[in-house]
Amino acid sequence: MDTSAESCGQGAGPVTVDEGVGIPVPAPGEVWTVGAVVLNERGEAFAQRRSADRRLFPDCWDIVGGHVEPGETLVGALAREVSEETGWRLRRIRRSLGVSTWTGDDDGTVRHEADFLVEVDGDLARPALERGKHSGCGWFGPDALERLKENRAPGEFLVHDLIARALDTARTPDNACAPDSDTGR
DSSP states (O other): OOOOEEEOSTTOOEEEEOTTOOOOOOOTTOOEEEEEEEBOTTSOEEEEEEOTTOSSSTTOEEOEEEEOOTTOOHHHHHHHHHHHHHSOEEEEEEEEEEEEEEEOTTTOOEEEEEEEEEEEESOTTSOOOOTTTEEEEEEEOGGGGGGGGTTOOTTOOHHHHHHHHHHHHHTSOTTOOOOOOOOOO
């Protein structure tokens, strides 16, 4: 494990990034998002349902994450989003789950997304969902993955595919990394 850590502001403390985990650096003018797949002690992945009135991907399942703000690093954005959306604290980035490029159904903006398998501190049984943005949450093992396709058109299964990859990846040695992908959300 890499002993280096990045402080992420908001009193979050340092985040350990495992050796071999590549953290992209956005080019000027690029729009980036980050995503975190959190696993519980049973090896299930956390997902939350976006509220039906959300402009982007309404009433769909999603992982924890969001947009990278100007001047923010991807690790800083990931820590902020984990805290805002769940109340948990990002502790460790175990591996990259890939980088994808997608176009939002809100305004057609092309976004780059870096997703990671992470570990957090906090009560996993009681996430503090961001009020007004999420209508529910759940833990998804291999037998429950089909639910992640709800309210998505065929071929728009990024969250399903990402969580399936995270569940598979979690069962392999920590030094293995997932290849980058280019997929639509």
